[in-house]
Amino acid sequence: MVIEPVLKVGLAGVGSVSRTILHNIQKIPGVKLTAVADIREEPLAQVRGEYGVETFSSVEAMCESPDVDAVWICTPNLFHAEHTIIAAEAGKHVICEKPMAVSLDEAQSMVDAVDRTGVRYVQGHSKIFDPPIRRMREIVSSGELGRLIQLNTWEFKPWISGQPRLETEVDSSKGGGVLYRQGPHQTDVVRGIGGGMVKSLRAIVGRWNSAFPLAEGDYTAFLEFEDGAAATMVFNGYGYFDITELTWGIGEGGQQRDPASVKRERFASAVEADVKHEFAGARAERERVEREQRRTLQPFFGLTIVSCERGDIRQSPEGLYVYDRDGRREVEVAPEGHGRGELTELRNALREDRPTFPDARWGMATLEVILAILRSSRERREVTLSHQVPCPY
Numbered sequence: 557m558v559i560e561p562v563l564k565v566g567l568a569g570v571g572s573v574s575r576t577i578l579h580n581i582q583k584i585p586g587v588k589l590t591a592v593a594d595i596r597e598e599p600l601a602q603v604r605g606e607y608g609v610e611t612f613s614s615v616e617a618m619c620e621s622p623d624v625d626a627v628w629i630c631t632p633n634l635f636h637a638e639h640t641i642i643a644a645e646a647g648k649h650v651i652c653e654k655p656m657a658v659s660l661d662e663a664q665s666m667v668d669a670v671d672r673t674g675v676r677y678v679q680g681h682s683k684i685f686d687p688p689i690r691r692m693r694e695i696v697s698s699g700e701l702g703r704l705i706q707l708n709t710w711e712f713k714p715w716i717s718g719q720p721r722l723e724t725e726v727d728s729s730k731g732g733g734v735l736y737r738q739g740p741h742q743t744d745v746v747r748g749i750g751g752g753m754v755k756s757l758r759a760i761v762g763r764w765n766s767a768f769p770l771a772e773g774d775y776t777a778f779l780e781f782e783d784g785a786a787a788t789m790v791f792n793g794y795g796y797f798d799i800t801e802l803t804w805g806i807g808e809g810g811q812q813r814d815p816a817s818v819k820r821e822r823f824a825s826a827v828e829a830d831v832k833h834e835f836a837g838a839r840a841e842r843e844r845v846e847r848e849q850r851r852t853l854q855p856f857f858g859l860t861i862v863s864c865e866r867g868d869i870r871q872s873p874e875g876l877y878v879y880d881r882d883g884r885r886e887v888e889v890a891p892e893g894h895g896r897g898e899l900t901e902l903r904n905a906l907r908e909d910r911p912t913f914p915d916a917r918w919g920m921a922t923l924e925v926i927l928a929i930l931r932s933s934r935e936r937r938e939v940t941l942s943h944q945v946p947c948p949y
């Protein structure tokens with residue numbers, strides 16, 4: 557019997573998103589959490605107590621540990637490039653949260669570091685890992701419904717003031733606002749299903765919450781793929797209407813709630829880190845209990861409708877609905893927990909000695925779309941893209 561080596565993972569940044577990742581790491585066979593790093597002692601002490609792993613006060617120090625094979629970067633967006641390069645230079649594989657970086661120059665330096673050192677990079681928190689998105693891509697690329705003609709995706713959620721935000725999260729020049737923070741999700745839904753190769757786009761973005769004048773709160777984008785397929789991406793983060801009213805009350809984590817009962821706490825300014833982390837901790841705990849009490853359904857990032865020559869596809873609560881000339885049929889899709897797809901992909905790529913997907917070039921191509929949306933709106937014109945890469949399946 558061949559015993560596969562365990563992938564030892566260190567987490568860089570123990571903030572809000574890490575709360576949802578930490579407990580999932582333990583559930584993946586062949587993967588083990590061995591270390592965490594943060595500049596704040598409080599979360600380090602908490603994780604040390606809860607998980608008994610080594611803690612470090614810097615990402616550099618954690619990357620020197622022989623007990624870490626891969627680093628999952630959950631630090632703020634402004635640090636993604638720096639921390640990816642530190643990890644790669646130390647020979648550690650990288651999973652990096654979205655957005656990959658805040659500029660194309662930074663993204664290119666990350667691609668170069670991964671190429672130079674030969675480590676694997678997985679673009680983390682990509683909707684490519686959502687099983688319904690993968691399944692929609694498989695149906696599109698199989699050609700069973702003919703060629704893709706239209707891809708429309710809508711998301712309305714209380715992003716900008718519905719939960720506490722740090723100053724950097726509501727300042728676009730620091731990687732904040734809905735483009736940097738939410739744009740990668742919608743872009744990966746669209747690029748993931750449409751095959752990756754966006755040719756050009758035209759977009760308008762808005763900053764319509766006067767309490768957060770430096771943060772985009774909405775965007776409307778029209779994209780053309782190289783093969784002529786058209787896509788629209790609509791995101792509204794002001795939080796008056798919630799799209800889950802149109803998705804059986806099911807949101808991003810696969811939890812089902814009555815949309816009318818969702819409390820929309822409204823924050824009118826940026827907050828200090830302790831306020832945000834207390835809120836995030838309480839929410840993670842609430843969601844954990846919900847997951848244990850109820851069946852988790854497929855994750856929904858808004859409403860996406862995929863139209864091909866001979867049929868349409870959208871998500872159902874547990875899979876997909878396919879509409880063709882015989883009517884509507886349901887395609888089942890296996891559930892997969894949040895925070896597991898990335899590590900499973902990295903573990904399998906290492907075991908099978910193959911490239912990862914989504915990789916650093918995919919992450920850079922997604923970032924290019926986001927930056928092009930901002931640019932198109934600023935310059936009031938169509939923007940042509942040049943860093944796109946295809947979906948491998």
Ligand SMILES: NC(=O)c1ccc[n+]([C@@H]2O[C@H](COP(=O)([O-])OP(=O)(O)OC[C@H]3O[C@@H](n4cnc5c(N)ncnc54)[C@H](O)[C@@H]3O)[C@@H](O)[C@H]2O)c1
Nearest residue numbers: 569570571572573574594595596630631632633653654655
């Ligand atoms: N909050 C979410 O729901 C969410 C969801 C998906 C992805 N993300 C992504 O995850 C990343 C982190 O977001 P977050 O909301 O968890 O942020 P956060 O501010 O809650 O957490 C970031 C953590 O990184 C630590 N940190 C800051 N600078 C550091 C440094 N130089 N070295 C080590 N640690 C450092 C902070 O102390 C903090 O604990 C972002 O890239 C974000 O886009 C967040």
